[in-house]
Amino acid sequence: MKRIGVFVCHCGINIAETVDVKRVAEEAKEMEGVAYAQDYIYMCSEPGQTLVREKIVEEKLDAVIIAACSPTLHESTFRAAAEEAGLNPWQCEIANIREQCSWVHTDREKATNKAIHIVATIVQKTKLNESLEPIPVSITKKALVIGGGIAGIQAALDIADSGYKVILVEKESSIGGHMAQLSETFPTLDCSQCILTPKMVAAGKHPNIELMTYSEIEGIHGYVGNFKVLIRRKAAFVDWSICNGCGLCMEKCPAKVSSVFDRELAKHGAIYVPFPQAVPNKPVIEQDSCIYFKSGQCRLCEKVCEIGAIDFEQNDQFVEEEVGAIITATGFETLPVADLAEYGAGDVPDVIDGLAFERLLSASGPTVGEVKRPSDGMVPKEIVFVQCAGSRDPERYKPYCSKICCMYTTKHALLYKHRVHDGQPYIFYIDIRTGGKGYEEFYQNAEEEEGIIYLRGKVAKIFRDGDKTVVWGTDTLTGRNIEIAADLVVLATAVIPKDSTAELAQKLRIQTGPNGFLAEAHPKLRPVESINSGFFIAGAAQGPKDIPETVAQASGAACKVISLFSRDHLEQDPAIAWVDEDLCGGCRICISVCPYDAREYDEEQGIALVNEALCEGCGSCVAACACGATQQRNLSDSQIKSMVTASLGGE
Amino acid sequence: MAKIAYYPGCALNERSSHLDRSARDATVKLGFELDELDTWTCCGAVPPVSEERVMNLVAPSRILKDVRDSGRDILITICDFCYNTLKRTNFSIKSDEIIRKRVNAFLADDTPERDYLEKDDSPWEDYAGEVKVIHLMEYLRDELGYDKITESLKRSLKGLKIAPYYGCVMLRPQNEIQLDDPENPAIIEDFITALDAQPVKYPYRTECCGSYLSVSSPDASTRLCYRILTSARNNGADAIVVSCPLCFYNLDSRQKAISEAYPDFTPLPIFYFTQLLSVALGVEFGRQGFEKHYVDVTPVLDKIASSTGKGDSE
Ligand SMILES: Cc1cc2nc3c(=O)[nH]c(=O)nc-3n(C[C@H](O)[C@H](O)[C@H](O)COP(=O)(O)OP(=O)(O)OC[C@H]3O[C@@H](n4cnc5c(N)ncnc54)[C@H](O)[C@@H]3O)c2cc1C
Ligand code: SF4
Ligand code: SF4
Ligand code: SF4
Numbered sequence: 011m012k013r014i015g016v017f018v019c020h021c022g023i024n025i026a027e028t029v030d031v032k033r034v035a036e037e038a039k040e041m042e043g044v045a046y047a048q049d050y051i052y053m054c055s056e057p058g059q060t061l062v063r064e065k066i067v068e069e070k071l072d073a074v075i076i077a078a079c080s081p082t083l084h085e086s087t088f089r090a091a092a093e094e095a096g097l098n099p100w101q102c103e104i105a106n107i108r109e110q111c112s113w114v115h116t117d118r119e120k121a122t123n124k125a126i127h128i129v130a131t132i133v134q135k136t137k138l139n140e141s142l143e144p145i146p147v148s149i150t151k152k153a154l155v156i157g158g159g160i161a162g163i164q165a166a167l168d169i170a171d172s173g174y175k176v177i178l179v180e181k182e183s184s185i186g187g188h189m190a191q192l193s194e195t196f197p198t199l200d201c202s203q204c205i206l207t208p209k210m211v212a213a214g215k216h217p218n219i220e221l222m223t224y225s226e227i228e229g230i231h232g233y234v235g236n237f238k239v240l241i242r243r244k245a246a247f248v249d250w251s252i253c254n255g256c257g258l259c260m261e262k263c264p265a266k267v268s269s270v271f272d273r274e275l276a277k278h279g280a281i282y283v284p285f286p287q288a289v290p291n292k293p294v295i296e297q298d299s300c301i302y303f304k305s306g307q308c309r310l311c312e313k314v315c316e317i318g319a320i321d322f323e324q325n326d327q328f329v330e331e332e333v334g335a336i337i338t339a340t341g342f343e344t345l346p347v348a349d350l351a352e353y354g355a356g357d358v359p360d361v362i363d364g365l366a367f368e369r370l371l372s373a374s375g376p377t378v379g380e381v382k383r384p385s386d387g388m389v390p391k392e393i394v395f396v397q398c399a400g401s402r403d404p405e406r407y408k409p410y411c412s413k414i415c416c417m418y419t420t421k422h423a424l425l426y427k428h429r430v431h432d433g434q435p436y437i438f439y440i441d442i443r444t445g446g447k448g449y450e451e452f453y454q455n456a457e458e459e460e461g462i463i464y465l466r467g468k469v470a471k472i473f474r475d476g477d478k479t480v481v482w483g484t485d486t487l488t489g490r491n492i493e494i495a496a497d498l499v500v501l502a503t504a505v506i507p508k509d510s511t512a513e514l515a516q517k518l519r520i521q522t523g524p525n526g527f528l529a530e531a532h533p534k535l536r537p538v539e540s541i542n543s544g545f546f547i548a549g550a551a552q553g554p555k556d557i558p559e560t561v562a563q564a565s566g567a568a569c570k571v572i573s574l575f576s577r578d579h580l581e582q583d584p585a586i587a588w589v590d591e592d593l594c595g596g597c598r599i600c601i602s603v604c605p606y607d608a609r610e611y612d613e614e615q616g617i618a619l620v621n622e623a624l625c626e627g628c629g630s631c632v633a634a635c636a637c638g639a640t641q642q643r644n645l646s647d648s649q650i651k652s653m654v655t656a657s658l659g660g661e
Numbered sequence: 662m663a664k665i666a667y668y669p670g671c672a673l674n675e676r677s678s679h680l681d682r683s684a685r686d687a688t689v690k691l692g693f694e695l696d697e698l699d700t701w702t703c704c705g706a707v708p709p710v711s712e713e714r715v716m717n718l719v720a721p722s723r724i725l726k727d728v729r730d731s732g733r734d735i736l737i738t739i740c741d742f743c744y745n746t747l748k749r750t751n752f753s754i755k756s757d758e759i760i761r762k763r764v765n766a767f768l769a770d771d772t773p774e775r776d777y778l779e780k781d782d783s784p785w786e787d788y789a790g791e792v793k794v795i796h797l798m799e800y801l802r803d804e805l806g807y808d809k810i811t812e813s814l815k816r817s818l819k820g821l822k823i824a825p826y827y828g829c830v831m832l833r834p835q836n837e838i839q840l841d842d843p844e845n846p847a848i849i850e851d852f853i854t855a856l857d858a859q860p861v862k863y864p865y866r867t868e869c870c871g872s873y874l875s876v877s878s879p880d881a882s883t884r885l886c887y888r889i890l891t892s893a894r895n896n897g898a899d900a901i902v903v904s905c906p907l908c909f910y911n912l913d914s915r916q917k918a919i920s921e922a923y924p925d926f927t928p929l930p931i932f933y934f935t936q937l938l939s940v941a942l943g944v945e946f947g948r949q950g951f952e953k954h955y956v957d958v959t960p961v962l963d964k965i966a967s968s969t970g971k972g973d974s975e
Contacts, residue, residue, distance in 0.1 A: 351844035475892075
C-alpha cells in the first residue's frame with residue numbers, strides 16, 4: 011500500500027477561520043493509506059514547501075495531498091516541490107478546501123466535515139494514481155500578431171528583435187491603428203505621427219517581420235507550438251509588388267468616398283491610401299465605391315498608372331502559415347454618436363466624437379490643424395466637451411469607465427485653446443480620473459492656467475437650434491441647470507471592442523468578457539495571456555487603454571512569446587485520454603464530442619485514436635465512450651467510483 | 662365590425678369628450694369599434710409614482726381583471742395617464758410576486774383574512790397580468806398598420822406642418838412602457854407622415870409641459886409651455902398634435918396666460934391626434950369639438966379644406 015502524506019493549509023485565516031484545519035489533519039491521519047498528516051499556516055511559503063519535502067523523505071511517502079486552494083493556483087508549485095524530494099509530480103494532488111469549501115460556507119462544523127470529505131475523496135484518487143511522464147511537443151518558432159495598431163507593432167518588433175519570425179496581419183491596408191489618427195498625445199503632447207511613424211517603418215522593414223496588411227484570419231487549427239492559420243489576403247486590385255506608391259491614380263480617380271480615417275470629415279477616391287504616411291504606402295480600390303466596378307466604365311486609374319499596377323482581375327488570395335504562438339491585438343472602436351439618442355442621434359452636424367476632433371486638430375488632417383466645425387467651416391468660439399458619453403451608464407449604455415477620455419478631453423480643450431486663443435471650452439464631467447504618471451499634473455495645469463471651465467454634471471440633451479448646438483446639463487456643484495448655445499460639441503464616446511473581435515475570438519476559440527473585450531487568464535497575475543495556451547493578448551482589445559499601457563502590455567505579451575520560443579520543446583500534461591485499442595469498436599462517438607478536435611479515426615486499425623498534443627483532458631470522450639475503451643489517466647473508472655463513494659461519506 | 666375593449670378614463674368622459682368622440686369616429690372609419698367597458702372606475706391616474714405599493718394598484722387592477730373576465734386580452738386606452746397607469750400596474754402584477762398576491766387578495770370575491778395580507782401568502786393569484794394594455798396610437802402602428810391609414814385618407818393634409826408633442830408619461834419609464842425610444846421617439850412623427858402631413862423637427866417635443874404643476878405653480882407651467890410652443894412655431898409648425906388630455910390642457914388653455922406674460926407670443930393651434938385622424942378620414946369638422954379649444958384652429962382647417970377642395974361639406 012502507498013504511504014500518503016496529507017498537508018492541510020490554513021491559508022492565514024482564509025481556510026482556518028471557517029474550517030477546523032487541525033481536525034481535518036487528525037481525521038486524515040485515520041484514513042486508510044495515510045501515513046502522515048499535518049497542518050501549517052502557509053503551505054505555499056518556503057517553510058511550508060520545505061515541510062512537504064522533508065516529510066516525503068523522513069516518512070518515506072509515496073504520494074502527497076495538499077489540502078489548500080484551487081489547483082489552478084498552486085498545483086504546479088507543489089508538484090515541483092514533490093519532484094525535488096524525489097516523487098513523480100503526478101503523485102502530488104490538491105484537495106481544494108478553500109474555493110470549494112471555506113470561501114463559500116459560514117457554518118464551521120459543516121464546513122469542517124465537508125473539508126474532511128474532500129480530503130477523503132482525493133485520498134481515494136491518490137491511492138490509484140500512476141506515475142506519469144510529460145508528453146514532449148515541438149514548437150514552430152514563428153509568431154502571428156493579429157492587428158497592426160501600436161500594440162501589434164510593438165509586440166511584433168520585440169519578438170522580431172529577439173530573432174524570431176513574425177507575421178503581422180492587419181485588416182486595413184496600412185498598419186498604425188488609431189494612434190495614426192491622433193494629433194498630439196497626453197500627457198507630454200508629443201505629436202502622435204512623429205513617434206508612431208518610425209515604428210511603423212521599422213515594422214515594415216524588419217527582416218524578421220512579414221507584413222500582411224489588407225488581410226484577415228479565415229481559420230485556425232492546432233495547438234500551442236503548432237498552429238496552422240489560414241489568412242485571406244483581400245484583393246487590392248493593385249499589384250503591390252510593382253506599385254511604387256506614386257499616387258497618380260488617386261489624383262485622377264473621380265469617385266468620392268467618405269474617409270473612415272478622417273472620420274468622414276474628408277473624402278478620397280475609390281482608389282486610396284488611408285493617410286500619407288501609410289505603411290505599406292500602396293493603394294487599394296474599394297470595390298463598392300469604384301465607378302468601374304459599379305457601371306463598367308472608367309478605368310482612369312489604369313490609364314494613368316505608367317507601370318501597369320492596376321489589376322481589376324485580382325482575386326482574394328488564401329495563404330496558410332504555421333506559427334507557434336498568437337498575439338491578438340485588434341484594438342477598439344468608439345460608440346457611434348448615432349447610438350446616443352439624447353445627444354442628437356448623429357443627426358446634429360456639429361456634434362462630433364473625440365476621434366473626429368483629433369482629425370480637426372491634426373496638422374495632416376482635413377483642416378490642416380485648424381479647428382473648423384463640420385456644418386459650415388466656422389471656427390468655433392464656444393466648444394462643449396461631454397465626458398462619459400455612453401460610459402459609466404449601466405442602465406442605457408456601457409457600465410464601465412472608458413479610462414482614456416478624461417485625459418484626452420482635457421488634452422482636446424487645451425489644444426483648442428492653443429489654436430483659438432479667445433475660444434471658450436467647457437467640459438462636463440462626472441469626475442476627473444487621472445491615474446497615470448504625470449496625468450494629474452497635466453490636468454491641474456489645464457484647469458488652473460488655461461481658462462477651461464469644468465462643469466461637474468451630466469449632459470441631458472443636445473439639439474440644434476439655428477446654427478447653434480444647444481447643450482442642456484447640470485452643474486451639480488452649484489445645483490444649477492446649465493444651457494450653453496455652443497458652436498461645436500465633442501463627445502468623449504465610450505471605448506468599445508472592435509466589432510470584428512467577437513467573430514475573431516470565436517475563430518481562435520479564445521474568451522471574451524461581459525463587455526466583449528478579450529478576457530485575460532487572470533485579471534491580476536496573467537494579464538497578457540488568454541486562458542487557452544499559446545494565445546496572448548495586447549492593447550485596447552483587452553480593455554480601454556492609453557498608449558503607455560498598451561505598449562507595456564504589448565511588450566509583456568511579446569516576452570511571453572519569446573519565453574515560449576526559448577524552450578526546445580513544450581511539455582503536455584499526460585493526464586489525458588487514452589484508448590484501449592482492444593476494446594475500441596470504432597463507433598467514433600468520441601470524435602463528435604471532442605471540443606478540441608483531438609480524436610481522429612484510424613482507417614487501418616478501425617479505431618479512434620487520441621492526438622496527445624491536442625487533448626486537453628476534458629473527459630468528454632471518456633464519458634461518451636460506450637464500451638469503456640477510452641479512459642483518462644489518473645481518473646480511471648475505479649478511481650472515480652471510489653472518489654464518489656468517499657465524497658458521500660462511504661468507505 | 663371588430664370590437665376592441667376600450668377604457669376611456671375620466672378625462673375623456675368629461676372635459677376631453679372631443680378626444681373620445683373623434684377616436685370613436687376615426688376607428689369606425691378604419692374598420693373597428695372601440696367597445697367601452699360596461700363598468701369602469703377611475704384608474705387613479707398617478708398610482709405608480711406614489712409610495713404606497715398596493716392600495717393604488719387595486720382600482721386599475723380591477724379594471725384589468727374585468728377585461729380578462731370578459732374573455733378579452735387587449736385593452737385600448739387613449740389618455741397617456743390612463744395608459745401609463747394601467748400598463749405599469751399590469752407590469753407590477755406580472756413581475757412582482759408580492760404585489761400580485763396582495764392585489765389579488767383585494768380583488769377576491771370573498772373577503773380576505775387580514776393575515777393573508779400581512780404574510781403575503783394570499784391563495785388568490787387569480788389575475789396575473791394577462792391583459793395587454795395598448796395605446797390607441799400603438800394599436801394603429803402595430804396592429805392595424807399606419808399604411809392602412811394612408812390608404813383610407815379622404816382629406817389631404819399635404820403641406821401641413823405638424824409638430825409632435827410627446828409629453829412625459831407616454832414613453833416613460835422605458836423598461837415598463839416599451840412604446841418607443843424616450844430620447845428619440847418616432848411614433849407620432851410616423852403617424853403624421855401616415856396622414857400625409859409633414860412632421861416638424863424641434864427640440865422640445867419630449868420636454869415637460871408642467872403636467873400637474875399647472876395646479877400648484879401655474880407660472881412654471883406657463884414658462885415651460887411657452888418654450889415648447891415657441892420652439893415648434895420657430896421650426897415652422899402650423900399646429901401641435903398631442904394624445905394626452907393634460908398636455909392638451911396645458912398647451913392649449915395656457916396660451917391665454919402665455920400671451921399675457923410674453924408679448925411676442927403668437928398662438929399655435931393644438932390638436933388631439935384623433936381629431937387630425939378623424940378629419941383626414943373624412944369625418945365632419947363639426948363633430949370634432951373644436952369649440953372646446955381655447956386657440957382657434959380655423960387657419961389649419963382652412964388649409965386642409967383648400968388643399969382637399971372640400972371643407973366640412975360631407
Ligand atoms: C479620441 C482619442 C484620443 C486619444 N488620445 C490619446 C493620447 O493622447 N495619449 C494616449 O496615450 N492614448 C490616447 N488614446 C488611446 C490610444 O488611441 C490607444 O491606447 C491605442 O490606439 C491602442 O492601440 P491598439 O493597438 O491596442 O488598438 P488600435 O489602435 O485600435 O489598433 C488595432 C488594429 O487592429 C486592426 N484590427 C482590428 N480587428 C482586426 C482583425 N480582425 N484582423 C486584423 N486586424 C484587425 C485595426 O485595423 C487596427 O489597425 C486616444 C484614444 C482616442 C479614442
Ligand atoms: S476605375 Fe475605380 S478606382 Fe479607378 S479611377 Fe475609376 S473609380 Fe477610381
Ligand atoms: S475616463 Fe473619464 S470620461 Fe472616460 S468614461 Fe472614465 S470617467 Fe468618463
Ligand atoms: S479528453 Fe476531451 S480533449 Fe481529450 S480527446 Fe477526449 S474529448 Fe478531446
